[in-house]
Amino acid sequence: MKFTGAICIAFVIILLSSLALTNAVVEDEKLVVCNPKELEPCSPAVKTRSKPSTQCCAMLKKEEPCLCGYINEPVYGQYIKSNNAHKAFSACGIPPLHC
Known part of the structure; x- marks a missing residue:
């Protein structure tokens, strides 16, 4: 019985550490894998204040649970905190961040 408990604890520790390594977020009981490189389509909007593309908005909505991270x-961080990024968030229907 002690061995089984130790194995269960080890499994939980490994699972949690692997989530940290992949920048995963659990939201509404769904695992969201965070990948900031997917926000690349938003680069023009953040750098030049241009209107965010449809692809940018789709990626922002997908990555929304990860933005505070x-x-x-x-x-x-410098890009996520910028005024231009917040304008892009607003244009895409992403509510203001409260991190």
Whole structure:
């Protein structure tokens, strides 16, 4: 019985650590794998204040559960926090971030 319990605990630890490595988020009981590179179609909107493309809005909606996590990443945080990004969020129907 002790061995089975130890195995279960080890499995949970491995599962949780693998989620951290893949930047996964659990939202509404669904696993969302976060990939900030999928936001590349939004680059023109964030850099030049242009209107976000349909593809950008689709990616923003897909990555919405991950946006607060990106804020703390040095490479992506500056873009997610920018006024242009917030304008793109608004244009795509993404509510203001409350992280």
